[in-house]
Amino acid sequence: MGSARGGQPIKPWHVRAKVLTNFDLLLFCLPGVIITFIYHYIPIYGVQIAFRKYRPNRGITGSDWVGWANFERFFRSPDALNIIINTCVLSFYALIASFPVAICLALMLNSFRHRKYRRVIQAVSYAPYFISVVVMCGMIILFLSPRVGVINELIKQLGGEPVNFMGKSAYWRHIYVWTGVWQNMGWNSVIYFAALSNVSPEYHEAAIVDGATKFQRMLRIDLPFLKPVATMLLILNLGSFFNIAVEKVLALQNDLNIGVSQIISTYVYRMALNNPTGSTDPSFSSAVGLFNSAINAFLLLGSNWIVGKISDNSLW
Numbered sequence: 001m002g003s004a005r006g007g008q009p010i011k012p013w014h015v016r017a018k019v020l021t022n023f024d025l026l027l028f029c030l031p032g033v034i035i036t037f038i039y040h041y042i043p044i045y046g047v048q049i050a051f052r053k054y055r056p057n058r059g060i061t062g063s064d065w066v067g068w069a070n071f072e073r074f075f076r077s078p079d080a081l082n083i084i085i086n087t088c089v090l091s092f093y094a095l096i097a098s099f100p101v102a103i104c105l106a107l108m109l110n111s112f113r114h115r116k117y118r119r120v121i122q123a124v125s126y127a128p129y130f131i132s133v134v135v136m137c138g139m140i141i142l143f144l145s146p147r148v149g150v151i152n153e154l155i156k157q158l159g160g161e162p163v164n165f166m167g168k169s170a171y172w173r174h175i176y177v178w179t180g181v182w183q184n185m186g187w188n189s190v191i192y193f194a195a196l197s198n199v200s201p202e203y204h205e206a207a208i209v210d211g212a213t214k215f216q217r218m219l220r221i222d223l224p225f226l227k228p229v230a231t232m233l234l235i236l237n238l239g240s241f242f243n244i245a246v247e248k249v250l251a252l253q254n255d256l257n258i259g260v261s262q263i264i265s266t267y268v269y270r271m272a273l274n275n276p277t278g279s280t281d282p283s284f285s286s287a288v289g290l291f292n293s294a295i296n297a298f299l300l301l302g303s304n305w306i307v308g309k310i311s312d313n314s315l316w
Contacts, residue, residue, distance in 0.1 A: 050287040063283075070287035079267070087263040090173055091241045098181045098188065099237065103230060105185055106192035107218050125186030137251035140179055141166060167256040176252060176261075195229045196222055231313040239300030242292045264292045 045060075050070055052063040074080055105125065112118045128136075143150050144165040152162040165171045199222060207217045246265040253261045272285035308314035 050290045054283040070284050083267050094177045097177050101185045102188035106189040110196040128183040129187040133247045169257050169260045172257040199225050228313045235303050238303045241299050
């Protein structure tokens with residue numbers, strides 16, 4: 001039996017009384033619970049497709065059980081290693097590039113005391129987030145075009161030769177990651193900025209009296225307040241480490257950069273819906289997708305366990 005903060009045991013009727021007292025408030029959670037159950041729990045039944053040779057005319061249970069054959073087929077394929085490496089490199093690059101930028105932006109905005117200009121900076125940094133992925137990718141391709149792109153026009157004016165940025169594998173990851181940082185940094189900084197608003201001004205006033213500079217106050221006061229929030233978001237980001245936005249990758253992908261842009265998500269899409277051979281294999285694509293989800297779950301649980309061992313900022 002659990003205990004309350006005062007040391008008294010929690011009685012079952014206390015819990016029932018709380019539930020009955022706040023029953024009207026609990027009803028607000030009901031739509032979310034229903035939607036979550038329909039779209040996240042019921043589809044778990046279809047996971048068994050990954051272990052079968054699925055035939056639509058036979059249904060899920062009527063299809064032949066093949067066990068781990070679909071997983072073995074993926075790991076034995078010549079593309080498997082390259083796809084996994086591309087996914088890991090792109091995810092890790094995006095994480096280390098985007099995660100600190102949002103924190104730095106929130107710290108700088110918080111230390112900027114001119115509220116009018118701070119609102120302008122916030123609005124400018126938030127705006128790219130509301131641009132759709134398709135429009136964003138169209139802008140990227142247009143700006144980097146070797147014939148009419150702004151970047152290449154600038155290179156020509158400086159006496160250089162135009163560069164086909166989207167056709168060079170060496171540039172593709174940098175283009176994908178840093179355009180994503182630019183698009184999402186304002187929105188990602190919102191939660192950090194909200195956390196900084198809870199910092200008491202008395203801490204800063206005392207630090208100013210002691211002669212601390214603005215940078216020292218940022219390191220010694222603001223940053224420690226962000227530690228729990230940053231840790232929680234880092235764990236959640238690791239839990240979706242392999243879930244790269246497939247729409248943006250497909251929009252920026254072409255035959256010249258496919259060596260570095262082919263990732264697990266695009267591979268699943270091509271095998272399930274857009275196989276060049278004209279045939280689709282839902283069982284195989286489900287197996288690859290299940291492997292992707294299993295890695296994400298492992299990273300989420302593992303990172304949360306490690307954080308729980310070294311600090312008190314774990315999710316549970």
